[in-house]
Amino acid sequence: MKERAVQNSSRLALYHLWIAFGVFLPAVALGAWQMLMRSPLPAPLDDTNAYYTSVTLHGTAMAYAVTTFFAMGFGYAVTATSLGRPVRGIIAAWIGFVICLIGTVMAVVIVLIGRATVLYTFYPPLLASPWYYFGALLLIGGSMIWVVLMIYNMLIWKRDNPGQPVPLAMFAITATAILWAWAASGVIIELLFVLIPQALGITTRIDVGLGRTLFTVTLHAIVYFWLMPAYIAYYTLAPEAAGGRLYSDTAGRLTFIMLLVFSVPVGLHHVFQDPDIGAGFKFLQSFLTFFVALPTLLTVFSICASLEIAGRARGGRGLLGWLWALPWQEPMVLAVALSLVMLGLGGFGGFINMSYAMNQMVHNTTWVTAHFHLIWGGAVVTMYFAIAYEIWPRITGRPLRSKELARWQLWLWFAGMLIVTIPWHITGLMGMPRRVAAFDYGDPFVAPMGPLVIISAIGGLILLVSAILLIAILVRSHFGEGQLQAPLRYAIAVNPPKAIPASLNGFALWNAILLVLMVFAYGYPIGQFLFLKSSVPAYEVTHTATSGAGP
Amino acid sequence: MPQCVQVPVDTPVKFRITSTDVIHGFLLPATNVNTMVVPGFVAEVRTAFSRPGIYEMPCNEFCGYGHHGMLARVKVVPKEQFPSLSPVERTSCAKQ
Amino acid sequence: MMAREQDISETYNPWPKIGWATTAGIVVVSAVLGFGLLDRYQQAGPTLSVWSAICRGLGISSDTESTAEPQPTLRTPTRIAWTNATLDQIKAGDAKHGAFVTLVCTACHGEHGISQSALYPTLAGMDAATVYKQLDDFRSGKRSWGAMNAIAQALSLHDSADAAVYFAAQPDGLPALTGDRAPESGRSLRQSDPAKRLIFAGAPERGIPPCSACHGPGGYKLGAPALQGQQANYIEEQLLAFAQGMRQNDVFEQMRIIARQLTSDEMHAVAAFYAAPVGAPRVVGIPSR
Numbered sequence: 001m002k003e004r005a006v007q008n009s010s011r012l013a014l015y016h017l018w019i020a021f022g023v024f025l026p027a028v029a030l031g032a033w034q035m036l037m038r039s040p041l042p043a044p045l046d047d048t049n050a051y052y053t054s055v056t057l058h059g060t061a062m063a064y065a066v067t068t069f070f071a072m073g074f075g076y077a078v079t080a081t082s083l084g085r086p087v088r089g090i091i092a093a094w095i096g097f098v099i100c101l102i103g104t105v106m107a108v109v110i111v112l113i114g115r116a117t118v119l120y121t122f123y124p125p126l127l128a129s130p131w132y133y134f135g136a137l138l139l140i141g142g143s144m145i146w147v148v149l150m151i152y153n154m155l156i157w158k159r160d161n162p163g164q165p166v167p168l169a170m171f172a173i174t175a176t177a178i179l180w181a182w183a184a185s186g187v188i189i190e191l192l193f194v195l196i197p198q199a200l201g202i203t204t205r206i207d208v209g210l211g212r213t214l215f216t217v218t219l220h221a222i223v224y225f226w227l228m229p230a231y232i233a234y235y236t237l238a239p240e241a242a243g244g245r246l247y248s249d250t251a252g253r254l255t256f257i258m259l260l261v262f263s264v265p266v267g268l269h270h271v272f273q274d275p276d277i278g279a280g281f282k283f284l285q286s287f288l289t290f291f292v293a294l295p296t297l298l299t300v301f302s303i304c305a306s307l308e309i310a311g312r313a314r315g316g317r318g319l320l321g322w323l324w325a326l327p328w329q330e331p332m333v334l335a336v337a338l339s340l341v342m343l344g345l346g347g348f349g350g351f352i353n354m355s356y357a358m359n360q361m362v363h364n365t366t367w368v369t370a371h372f373h374l375i376w377g378g379a380v381v382t383m384y385f386a387i388a389y390e391i392w393p394r395i396t397g398r399p400l401r402s403k404e405l406a407r408w409q410l411w412l413w414f415a416g417m418l419i420v421t422i423p424w425h426i427t428g429l430m431g432m433p434r435r436v437a438a439f440d441y442g443d444p445f446v447a448p449m450g451p452l453v454i455i456s457a458i459g460g461l462i463l464l465v466s467a468i469l470l471i472a473i474l475v476r477s478h479f480g481e482g483q484l485q486a487p488l489r490y491a492i493a494v495n496p497p498k499a500i501p502a503s504l505n506g507f508a509l510w511n512a513i514l515l516v517l518m519v520f521a522y523g524y525p526i527g528q529f530l531f532l533k534s535s536v537p538a539y540e541v542t543h544t545a546t547s548g549a550g551p
Numbered sequence: 552m553p554q555c556v557q558v559p560v561d562t563p564v565k566f567r568i569t570s571t572d573v574i575h576g577f578l579l580p581a582t583n584v585n586t587m588v589v590p591g592f593v594a595e596v597r598t599a600f601s602r603p604g605i606y607e608m609p610c611n612e613f614c615g616y617g618h619h620g621m622l623a624r625v626k627v628v629p630k631e632q633f634p635s636l637s638p639v640e641r642t643s644c645a646k647q
Numbered sequence: 648m649m650a651r652e653q654d655i656s657e658t659y660n661p662w663p664k665i666g667w668a669t670t671a672g673i674v675v676v677s678a679v680l681g682f683g684l685l686d687r688y689q690q691a692g693p694t695l696s697v698w699s700a701i702c703r704g705l706g707i708s709s710d711t712e713s714t715a716e717p718q719p720t721l722r723t724p725t726r727i728a729w730t731n732a733t734l735d736q737i738k739a740g741d742a743k744h745g746a747f748v749t750l751v752c753t754a755c756h757g758e759h760g761i762s763q764s765a766l767y768p769t770l771a772g773m774d775a776a777t778v779y780k781q782l783d784d785f786r787s788g789k790r791s792w793g794a795m796n797a798i799a800q801a802l803s804l805h806d807s808a809d810a811a812v813y814f815a816a817q818p819d820g821l822p823a824l825t826g827d828r829a830p831e832s833g834r835s836l837r838q839s840d841p842a843k844r845l846i847f848a849g850a851p852e853r854g855i856p857p858c859s860a861c862h863g864p865g866g867y868k869l870g871a872p873a874l875q876g877q878q879a880n881y882i883e884e885q886l887l888a889f890a891q892g893m894r895q896n897d898v899f900e901q902m903r904i905i906a907r908q909l910t911s912d913e914m915h916a917v918a919a920f921y922a923a924p925v926g927a928p929r930v931v932g933i934p935s936r
């Protein structure tokens with residue numbers, strides 16, 4: 001019976017991860033095509049309309065589908081393995097999976113047929129078919145079931161183990177779930193009260209400022225929702241894979257707490273250039289954004305320290321001698337190093353973006369695109385790959401056929417991502433606007449950007465090869481000789497916690513603080529739209545003769 | 552949107568912009584002018600151009616299928632030249 | 648007493664104090680800086696009072712500076728604004744009555760609105776809002792052409808709406824603009840055919856958006872007429888009229904700015920590309936009706 005329950009939990013995790021990576025590969029292919037399309041190079045099916053549709057699909061797939069399914073699958077895997085028992089509420093989990101899948105399919109299909117070319121940020125007054133919004137609502141809303149299950153599983157474990165510290169991995173994934181609930185609230189409210197009524201023709205005017213401001217609640221916090229599984233791997237899987245110990249359990253807990261508290265009330269830094277928000281609140285949220293850099297700095301330190309412990313335990317000597325002593329043949333260890341390099345570069349770009357004044361130079365240029373591709377597409381997704389390489393063998397019972405191939409795949413991804421993003425940063429500083437399908441490379445202003453764009457496009461093709469390799473490795477992991485794998489082991493801290501304060505074992509205090517910060521940072525910016533009469537007509541991207549909504 | 556706007560060099564200039572349809576972007580690379588143009592609101596940007604010349608002004612927020620064709624120009628002229636331009640000439644760079 | 652047996656609630660927990668103190672500090676410091684200090688100091692203006700700074704920080708200050716510049720004269724290109732009232736009136740048009748109203752139109756615009764003459768545009772299939780607006784522009788004199796002003800003046804607003812809805816419903820004329828199209832190669836700036844390039848990719852260096860973005864196929868803008876299947880000569884005449892400033896009823900001079908930058912060869916080529924014979928296979932779009 002227990003055997004079945006464990007199997008069921010494993011299957012739950014695996015199905016989620018398969019959807020995540022199954023969507024990932026075509027999305028990468030679209031991205032590579034987009035890079036060719038906007039470059040001076042020839043491209044197949046070069047239709048400018050198709051570019052915008054592709055950007056919508058690529059964004060929707062990567063930002064909503066891949067990430068949500070990955071987090072959910074990883075969350076179920078962490079719950080089962082770190083708590084040492086099957087996931088409770090498994091039927092609800094499967095229902096959530098189906099709802100999210102239906103939503104994803106709805107959104108993907110409607111975008112593919114060209115009825116929702118509004119980009120994954122779907123800023124009003126551009127209006128898509130209501131099917132797109134319903135699809136997004138099902139995907140995001142369905143994942144709330146996962147959120148509830150993470151919290152529920154942690155709470156009943158605490159009830160069954162009074163006085164015990166919650167294992168760090170479980171604590172962290174629950175923090176991730178709570179963060180997602182806070183983050184998703186913005187886009188869910190925007191969908192329910194601003195966009196869907198307009199798309200159905202119930203309202204005939206739309207408040208653009210309200211829609212955008214609600215979306216910013218989601219817009220930054222969501223990237224931390226994406227980031228936290230990678231950080232969980234940093235703290236709990238990497239030290240173990242390196243053969244060492246986690247430098248500090250408390251640092252880990254504090255990191256996830258700080259990420260929870262500081263990644264939500266900072267969304268306005270995505271709209272520094274908007275005329276619908278007052279400068280004071282933009283500054284305020286810029287100030288708060290500095291605090292969300294702290295957990296990353298803490299993480300980089302802790303992980304490097306943990307790896308140093310591992311290196312020295314393996315005989316490394318000297319100031320940096322421990323680096324060479326690390327087991328680099330392990331994909332997880334290699335992934336951490338590559339990821340930290342990209343995190344550093346991308347994080348530096350992030351400092352620029354969040355500085356209210358410097359943002360003026362880079363807003364909506366390709367610098368921004370470069371930044372989030374480097375951070376998410378680079379640092380975070382590399383860890384997703386490494387997590388997949390750890391989880392697949394444990395669930396299928398078949399080891400990775402070749403760790404060398406996995407390392408190749410990681411190196412290719414790293415190289416490709418740097419080749420893609422470094423020129424992009426430069427063209428952004430030159431003033432190249434983003435989300436543009438075609439550039440006249442004969443224009444003397446645009447001409448110098450041409451060679452850089454070509455280099456980026458080549459990087460995109462390298463990424464495509466790496467993504468194909470990833471899927472090949474994962475598929476091969478389903479065949480071949482079965483070998484009982486050692487269960488997933490989490491890193492042990494240098495000083496394992498025996499008794500920790502309640503506030504580092506639960507989230508009541510931190511949710512309260514976050515609520516206060518949200519009211520302070522977002523209360524007026526959202527509330528102002530109730531008395532600012534700023535509604536305007538919406539603009540559908542597809543017009544039907546019988547559509548009643550707006551012009 | 553005027554296809555070309557003429558302004559004097561070394562003079563404080565204020566742009567006040569709004570949109571009548573969807574969100575657009577207003578970007579003058581190599582200057583501090585970079586703002587979102589949001590329907591229902593007026594965006595105000597202050598700057599002073601220190602170098603004469605022609606600045607390209609691409610739209611930098613997705614605004615529909617024509618987004619890549621949305622480009623205008625700001626022509627920064629020497630201070631002495633500006634007062635002699637008529638209001639019509641200031642919103643067009645074509646030879647009148 | 649073993650640490651393990653210690654109840655977790657008894658473990659010293661400094662975090663509420665630390666958390667709330669930090670939060671309070673952040674709130675106070677950022678509020679003071681953001682609303683009371685930093686935005687008081689303006690690079691190109693006098694230092695603001697604290698109250699003004701707070702208002703500006705909230706975003707509720709009004710711009711009280713007046714410009715000494717002479718304001719250009721206001722020019723309204725049309726009387727039509729796409730308000731809900733106008734759109735409702737158009738939608739309420741009665742096609743049956745429209746058939747009666749438009750009997751006189753066939754003399755120039757052809758049977759059922761399908762023009763057989765190079766001088767007059769095909770109206771069959773044209774979006775109702777477009778027809779309605781052009782009729783009103785003729786009525787008010789914002790657009791002038793021959794007999795059309797007198798004809799439009801003789802029509803009431805209701806009649807205009809009926810006529811518009813009637814023409815929109817006529818088959819075999821202009822295709823309905825839906826805003827989407829099946830992707831096809833050769834619709835980017837790589838296209839060597841200048842007409843096709845202008846229509847599908849525009850001319851970014853001249854700030855010309857693709858014609859199709861508003862006029863289709865694969866684009867839609869309220870008030871912009873579908874051009875595919877239209878009389879070539881008519882399209883060319885209108886482009887010339889916009890370029891020379893003879894036609895001025897386009898909002899914000901959008902068409903005038905574009906047309907002024909087109910060469911006459913380009914105007915001719917674009918018009919020829921759009922004018923496929925009625926009934927001939929057209930560029931594939933995704934039907935919505």
